[in-house]
Structure formats: C-alpha cells, structure tokens
Amino acid sequence: MIAQALLVSSLIASTPTFVVRPGDGQVARILMADAPGAHIYDLSGRRIRSSLGVGAAGDLLWKGLDDRERPVPAGVYLAVGASSPAPQDADFWTRCAPDPAIDLGAPGCFDEADIWGACVLDHNDTLKVWYTGFDGLPYGPTRIGFTYSTDQGATWARSCEPALSEGSIGSFDGGGVAAPYVIEDDAGALILFYGGFDGAVSQIGRAISADGGRSFERSPPLPIFSGQTSWSNLTLFKSVDLRDGDYTMWFVGLKDSTEVPWKVGRAISPDGIFWSTSPSTPVFTGSDPWEDFGTPSLDVEWRDDEWLMWYAATDDSTLRIGNAHSADGIDWFRNPANPLLDVGEEGDWDGRDVAEPAVLYAGAERILYHAGRDTALVGRVGCKTQPATSVSGSPPRGPAAVRLLPATPNPFNPRTTIRVEIDVEGDARLAVFDVAGRQVRVLHEGRLRSGTHSFVWDGRGRSGLPVASGIYLTVLEARGAREVRRIVLLK
Known part of the structure; x- marks a missing residue:
C-alpha cells in the first residue's frame, strides 16, 4: 500500500466525481453537503467553473460550461466545495x-x-x-x-x-x-x-x-x-x-x-x-x-x-x-x-x-x-x-529529481501513454493503482537512464484482463522521490 496513493484516493473518494456529456441540454446535478460556492475542476487540478448555482433541493447545478460559457469536453470532473481543499498541491499564499x-x-x-x-x-x-x-x-x-x-x-x-x-x-x-x-x-x-x-x-x-x-x-x-x-x-x-x-x-x-x-x-x-x-x-x-x-x-x-x-x-x-x-x-x-x-x-x-x-x-x-x-x-x-521553505514554492532539487508527465490521452480508451522524466540514471518503478490503493499493473521496474521515457497502459490488469472504467492512479517512484497522477478509463 502506498501512502501517497491513499492520500490521493482519499481526496477522490471524498470528492463528488461525475461524467459530463455537454450539448445534450441536461443539467448535471451533483449531490454534496458543502454546496454553496463550490467549484468544478478537471483531473489535472485546473479550475473549470467557479461558484456553481444551488438548486431547490440543495444540490449543485451545472450545464457543462466553463467560466467563459463554453462547453467543456466530455469527461470526468470533480466538484469541490468552498471549504474543501482544491485538487492541487500548491501551498497557501x-x-x-x-x-x-x-x-x-x-x-x-x-x-x-x-x-x-x-x-x-x-x-x-x-x-x-x-x-x-x-x-x-x-x-x-x-x-x-x-x-x-x-x-x-x-x-x-x-x-x-x-x-x-x-x-x-x-x-x-x-x-x-x-x-x-x-x-x-x-x-x-x-x-x-x-x-x-x-x-x-x-x-x-x-x-x-x-x-x-x-x-x-x-x-x-x-x-x-x-x-x-x-x-x-x-x-x-x-x-x-x-x-x-x-x-x-x-x-x-x-x-x-x-x-x-x-x-x-x-x-x-x-x-x-x-x-x-x-x-x-x-x-x-x-x-x-x-x-x-x-x-x-x-x-x-x-x-x-x-x-x-x-x-x-x-x-x-x-x-x-x-x-x-x-x-x-x-x-x-x-x-x-x-x-x-x-x-x-x-x-x-x-x-x-x-x-x-x-x-x-x-x-x-x-x-x-x-x-x-x-x-x-x-x-x-x-x-x-x-x-520561503514551502515545498510547492521550490521545485525538487538535487540528483534525484524525477517527473511524471500527464498521460495522453486522458481520459482514454483503450490505451494511454505515460511519460517519465528523470535527470539521473537509477532505479525506478511505475505502476497503476485503483482509487482504493490496490495495485493494478506494474508498467516498469528497474533501471532507467536519464531523459524522457514513454510507457503504454492498455487498460488491462496484471492478469491480462481488461479493467473496469473509472479513475486510476499512476505512481512513479525513483531514488526516493514519488509522484502521482490521475488517469481516467472511459469505455
């Protein structure tokens, strides 16, 4: 069990997650206790829509439009209440x-x-x-x-x-x-x-x-x-x-x-x-x-x-x-x-x-x-x-700097490419977990040279069988550093 994966999965589990299909005239209703002032984020942590309206039943109303009233792409989004932490790691300013x-x-x-x-x-x-x-x-x-x-x-x-x-x-x-x-x-x-x-x-x-x-x-x-x-x-x-x-x-x-x-x-x-x-x-x-x-x-x-x-x-x-x-x-x-x-x-x-x-x-x-x-x-x-000592305010330094780049495409079906940057050769492990913290598939385990490397996940588990649609976590561990990103499989 990986602690950071659990932290991320805890955020996802406690955050209303839903699929939006723009253009069909439907109003998305997102049930959450902390409705007033909630925002919509995509899975990269980017805020898409600010301060949703509240319906008569106390649920949130969203028509799949961003802050500039443009339809958003079909996909999975997060509704975060005004008193909830935004889905990003930046320290408070x-x-x-x-x-x-x-x-x-x-x-x-x-x-x-x-x-x-x-x-x-x-x-x-x-x-x-x-x-x-x-x-x-x-x-x-x-x-x-x-x-x-x-x-x-x-x-x-x-x-x-x-x-x-x-x-x-x-x-x-x-x-x-x-x-x-x-x-x-x-x-x-x-x-x-x-x-x-x-x-x-x-x-x-x-x-x-x-x-x-x-x-x-x-x-x-x-x-x-x-x-x-x-x-x-x-x-x-x-x-x-x-x-x-x-x-x-x-x-x-x-x-x-x-x-x-x-x-x-x-x-x-x-x-x-x-x-x-x-x-x-x-x-x-x-x-x-x-x-x-x-x-x-x-x-x-x-x-x-x-x-x-x-x-x-x-x-x-x-x-x-x-x-x-x-x-x-x-x-x-x-x-x-x-x-x-x-x-x-x-x-x-x-x-x-x-x-x-x-x-x-x-x-x-x-x-x-x-x-x-x-x-x-x-x-x-x-x-x-x-x-000045804020972690988010200063990038990781020294010989163990690694970076897990966004998967493309994301959401995906049937496969996505995950890229890794590492500035010093060393051992690295890249794996996919579900939101409960269970390991689904190991994509790489062993030495990696410095540079950028690409790995493909075909939406299958270690048994070779296709996994269900949903949110998954890619976890990179290399020389003491760890990075986690969310990916979404939509079938």
Missing part, C-alpha cells in the same frame, strides 16, 4: 496589503485604463516596480511606469508621467513600449531591457537610468535583439541576468503574432548589447495541460546554486503561474505541484488571469509580485507571500 499593490493610475495619467507586467527590484532599501501602463485611448501606445515603496510595500509613490514613453514615428518602438525588466549592472547603473513594437513587429531595446529608475534614456544601438531564430520571429517578454560579467537572457518567442504556443529561448551577451542565441532551439515549451498555449512571461534567477524560473502559462483560457529549475539554464525540470498560483475568486482583481511573476525574498518569506486581470480584462499588479 497570503495576499499582501494593499491588494492590489498597484492600482490604476489617476484620470488623465498614462496608466488610467490598464496596468500589466511587474518587474521588482529591492534597490538601496527601496522596493522599486516598473510596469506597463495604458491610457485606454483608441490606438494609444503603451508606456512604462515606475512606482516605489520605502516601507516594504505598505504604501507606494508614483508619478503621472511614464519612466519611458514610445519612440519616434518610424522607430522600432514607435508603436509603444512594454514588458520592462530592470537589472543593476556591475557599475551600479540601472539598465532597462524592454519590448518595443512598431505596429507589426516586436523587438527588445535597452535604456539606462541616471535617477534611480524614475526615468530612462535609450542606449543605442537599437534594437538590441530581434528574436530572429529558426523558430521565432517576434519577441517581447524577457528575463535578464548578469553573472560574472556575462549576460544571459531568456526570451519568449513566436514565429508570428498568430502562432501558439509561445516558447522560451536563451541568448547570451558579453555586454548586454550584442546577443547570440544558444542553443538555436527553444529551451522551454509547454507540456502540461495548463501550458498548452505556451509561456508568455517569465522571471529567472540564480538561487541555491541553480537557475529558478517562475513563469506564467496558459491553456487559452486562463493564465496561471508555476516554476521550474535548471542546472545550466537550458534543461528545465518543472515543479510537480504546478501551477503554484491560480487565479483569485470571481470578482477579485486577479479573478481572470495571473501572470508576469517577479519573486523577492525577505528573511523566511517568499514574496511573489505578479500582474492580474479581472473578468473585464483590466490589469493591475499585486503580491502574495508564503514561507
């Missing part, structure tokens, strides 16, 4: 005060209609944030704003004037500037890397501040990086790190403005001006269901002798935040608890999306600044905190 930290600007300011992006720097005992602002005027440009706090985020001071405005007509950033990322160079100067666009193409520029980040002057030659690779023609969002005199940039690239998913590339530079991509292929692409449409924003830092990436990803419905770690900045291992930060409740300023992560550490506390959007798609910037 506490909202900062004020919430949001950075609201819309005053009427007449460049940021009165929308705020997006959050680059945060703890600089000279002052918290400094740069962000993208929009005044709401038709075809108006976006500009980069600046705000700061001298009391650890309790109050913020800001100007109605941007720190950087759009460039001149015909320049690479004449249509607007966005996605700021600021670092302090070895001489103590604040360097701004930003996205600029001319109405058709987005590229990256560079500017320098002489007043502590309140304003920036462009530093030619411009642009410094076009994102032109074999797999990308456009780039806007980026994260830049300076270590031992060398610059490394992780950038989000697209082949064209209509292509998805967004992918992450890596570039290096001796001076922050002239860049070369290395390697030529993307270093990070979406693989989990919540990442189907890619990774549009990220923040990478060197911490505890490795690279830690906080990133936002989307399934074409909602942006959420997760993280991954890497020894070399090229090969990345995701946190198995991803996504770590979900959207807020309906009506919250971040009830639609959370993105643009930027992480600071204050003693034993982790502070995650991020952008958020409400259901009206208006953006603001806020922050959340959790203990």
Whole structure:
C-alpha cells in the first residue's frame, strides 16, 4: 500500500466525481453537503467553473460550461466545495496589503485604463516596480511606469508621467513600449531591457537610468535583439541576468503574432548589447495541460546554486503561474505541484488571469509580485507571500529529481501513454493503482537512464484482463522521490 496513493484516493473518494456529456441540454446535478460556492475542476487540478448555482433541493447545478460559457469536453470532473481543499498541491499564499499593490493610475495619467507586467527590484532599501501602463485611448501606445515603496510595500509613490514613453514615428518602438525588466549592472547603473513594437513587429531595446529608475534614456544601438531564430520571429517578454560579467537572457518567442504556443529561448551577451542565441532551439515549451498555449512571461534567477524560473502559462483560457529549475539554464525540470498560483475568486482583481511573476525574498518569506486581470480584462499588479521553505514554492532539487508527465490521452480508451522524466540514471518503478490503493499493473521496474521515457497502459490488469472504467492512479517512484497522477478509463 502506498501512502501517497491513499492520500490521493482519499481526496477522490471524498470528492463528488461525475461524467459530463455537454450539448445534450441536461443539467448535471451533483449531490454534496458543502454546496454553496463550490467549484468544478478537471483531473489535472485546473479550475473549470467557479461558484456553481444551488438548486431547490440543495444540490449543485451545472450545464457543462466553463467560466467563459463554453462547453467543456466530455469527461470526468470533480466538484469541490468552498471549504474543501482544491485538487492541487500548491501551498497557501497570503495576499499582501494593499491588494492590489498597484492600482490604476489617476484620470488623465498614462496608466488610467490598464496596468500589466511587474518587474521588482529591492534597490538601496527601496522596493522599486516598473510596469506597463495604458491610457485606454483608441490606438494609444503603451508606456512604462515606475512606482516605489520605502516601507516594504505598505504604501507606494508614483508619478503621472511614464519612466519611458514610445519612440519616434518610424522607430522600432514607435508603436509603444512594454514588458520592462530592470537589472543593476556591475557599475551600479540601472539598465532597462524592454519590448518595443512598431505596429507589426516586436523587438527588445535597452535604456539606462541616471535617477534611480524614475526615468530612462535609450542606449543605442537599437534594437538590441530581434528574436530572429529558426523558430521565432517576434519577441517581447524577457528575463535578464548578469553573472560574472556575462549576460544571459531568456526570451519568449513566436514565429508570428498568430502562432501558439509561445516558447522560451536563451541568448547570451558579453555586454548586454550584442546577443547570440544558444542553443538555436527553444529551451522551454509547454507540456502540461495548463501550458498548452505556451509561456508568455517569465522571471529567472540564480538561487541555491541553480537557475529558478517562475513563469506564467496558459491553456487559452486562463493564465496561471508555476516554476521550474535548471542546472545550466537550458534543461528545465518543472515543479510537480504546478501551477503554484491560480487565479483569485470571481470578482477579485486577479479573478481572470495571473501572470508576469517577479519573486523577492525577505528573511523566511517568499514574496511573489505578479500582474492580474479581472473578468473585464483590466490589469493591475499585486503580491502574495508564503514561507520561503514551502515545498510547492521550490521545485525538487538535487540528483534525484524525477517527473511524471500527464498521460495522453486522458481520459482514454483503450490505451494511454505515460511519460517519465528523470535527470539521473537509477532505479525506478511505475505502476497503476485503483482509487482504493490496490495495485493494478506494474508498467516498469528497474533501471532507467536519464531523459524522457514513454510507457503504454492498455487498460488491462496484471492478469491480462481488461479493467473496469473509472479513475486510476499512476505512481512513479525513483531514488526516493514519488509522484502521482490521475488517469481516467472511459469505455
């Protein structure tokens, strides 16, 4: 009997589970004692529908539509009450005060209609944030704003004037500037890397501040990086790190403005001006269901002798935040608890999306600044905190990192493929259990080389006979680590 399998099966057993067949006009009735405010989740832990209505008999009513009133695919879903734990492993985050930290600007300011992006720097005992602002005027440009706090985020001071405005007509950033990322160079100067666009193409520029980040002057030659690779023609969002005199940039690239998913590339530079991509292929692409449409924003830092990436990803419905770690900045291992930060409740300023992560550490506390959007798609910037030692906040580290990837397809009939990632060769065991914790089938037991491996389960038990439809658990154990995922057999 495997303890973690029992924990997961306990959650499933205590959570109403049902099959939805959208499009037949039927209303799904889910009997549960904790009805008010319940949510619907899919089997990956993604919230599909918020705050279900309650029928006259006290049961829940759902027509198989998501929060955007679109029919969901046929399959198995979970109804989780307001006081029940969501089906995910992310640790609890506490909202900062004020919430949001950075609201819309005053009427007449460049940021009165929308705020997006959050680059945060703890600089000279002052918290400094740069962000993208929009005044709401038709075809108006976006500009980069600046705000700061001298009391650890309790109050913020800001100007109605941007720190950087759009460039001149015909320049690479004449249509607007966005996605700021600021670092302090070895001489103590604040360097701004930003996205600029001319109405058709987005590229990256560079500017320098002489007043502590309140304003920036462009530093030619411009642009410094076009994102032109074999797999990308456009780039806007980026994260830049300076270590031992060398610059490394992780950038989000697209082949064209209509292509998805967004992918992450890596570039290096001796001076922050002239860049070369290395390697030529993307270093990070979406693989989990919540990442189907890619990774549009990220923040990478060197911490505890490795690279830690906080990133936002989307399934074409909602942006959420997760993280991954890497020894070399090229090969990345995701946190198995991803996504770590979900959207807020309906009506919250971040009830639609959370993105643009930027992480600071204050003693034993982790502070995650991020952008958020409400259901009206208006953006603001806020922050959340959790203990820096949180398991879900830091991916598994060291030589025993393993990962159990989502099965495809899921739900399935008659077979599904289960993929395993392991970064160090060693013994591994992959098995299928039912929700009662009974072993159904062993798919692998023995040595596995480092890399990605695929295993197929044909829906049969160890006797060779087909098993019944239902929820099953895939359990991976390797070098002291264990991961569990749910799969559904539908016949």
